[in-house]
């Protein structure tokens with residue numbers, strides 16, 4: 001019998017997606033459950049005793065490490081610094097570390113101090129690792145095989161490791177990989193360009209497992225691109241529609257997709273039928289020349305705002321990703337991004353500085369052009385790192401660096417000003433054609449009422465947010481009351497974005513000052 005402790009390192013409190021303050025409104029501790037870790041849990045030998053410690057939701061005690069025979073740590077680039085600190089902490093208790101996940105796969109050298117490095121997707125590499133462990137191998141690296149694993153063999157994640165109350169949403173995965181070829185993307189390097197999909201039976205088994213475990217509410221398809229294989233996704237949605245109907249719609253959904261979602265009304269209708277409520281779309285740039293040069297061809301020649309409105313018509317709001325710092329962009333970019341965010345009614349706009357991720361086409365090109373900062377693959381432990389966007393521009397830029405950072409600050413100031421944010425929320429609520437299927441239970445309703453009072457306390461009592469807050473509530477109630485829940489949810493997100501934006505602007509301004517001091521000294 002072995003005791004395995006699975007640890008998920010903490011994200012920065014100022015990370016874009018780490019809206020803990022919003023989660024607290026409904027009594028949760030953080031936004032999303034660590035799906036990768038509970039999938040790993042399901043792949044480990046059944047006879048092992050497994051515990052999950054998500055450091056975003058709970059504190060790690062030395063006694064937890066002492067309990068374990070082996071400690072598994074998994075994570076992504078924004079968790080790198082905490083991941084590396086954790087390896088040291090586990091070693092200091094005399095225990096061995098198995099490291100895995102996207103960042104150790106992309107940058108194995110950085111994780112050399114882990115005892116075992118299990119790269120790639122766990123479905124494949126866990127098998128040789130477990131065999132080696134059985135033979136008493138003390139250290140080792142287990143690289144991914146040439147061919148990506150067939151995810152129809154992926155087990156139902158071990159949902160019983162989660163304390164559902166800690167999370168706003170629980171993830172499941174239908175597909176890995178994306179057919180597109182964006183130059184800056186690491187998804188296609190890690191998971192390939194041929195989308196691999198699970199079967200309808202697998203998805204229903206995962207929903208069944210969640211349902212039997214008593215979970216209700218938000219389920220997110222954490223796919224790289226949910227619609228990478230449109231034929232398969234429609235089959236899945238038809239199966240989920242039947243399942244949801246027969247289970248009285250216990251879940252509603254969200255996901256990530258490419259903009260061509262807007263081209264397929266059959267798909268949009270199917271998503272609405274199963275109660276999809278939000279989708280994240282990478283818009284990246286609003287200049288066709290930039291999109292072409294960064295190989296984001298699926299976004300070229302589109303009327304982005306029209307596409308977004310089509311999706312709103314099917315009841316889903318869109319969170320949009322934007323990147324600044326591309327080679328071919330002009331000084332007009334900041335104004336164009338701000339205009340698209342405003343006209344497109346994108347409340348949640350994730351704007352970041354371009355970061356050349358490890359093993360991407362972009363990084364390879366920048367290395368060829370001798371523009372890549374060699375030491376940038378490791379996040380600086382002494383720097384205040386939030387995520388790759390704020391540590392971005394890890395290369396020699398074509399536009400003056402300060403101009404790009406000024407544009408970044410300009411966009412953030414504009415789109416996350418109170419007026420702009422609450423105006424977008426209001427306009428979006430008017431455009432959303434909400435047809436809600438999943439209804440909260442009695443306790444769910446009670447939780448929502450308590451959350452609403454907490455929200456009033458945060459936004460509805462003090463100027464200037466109180467004016468916008470009550471204005472939006474009354475107008476939405478009188479014009480499109482079915483969108484009131486979305487309106488409240490999106491207004492609640494302002495609590496996080498206000499804090500995050502202020503912090504980033506301060507950080508960027510300080511970075512600019514220190515670089516100009518360095519320049520003037522040199």
Ligand code: SF4
Nearest residue numbers: 178180181182185187
């Ligand atoms: S559409 Fe998204 S996931 Fe697909 S290649 Fe482009 S950035 Fe990557």
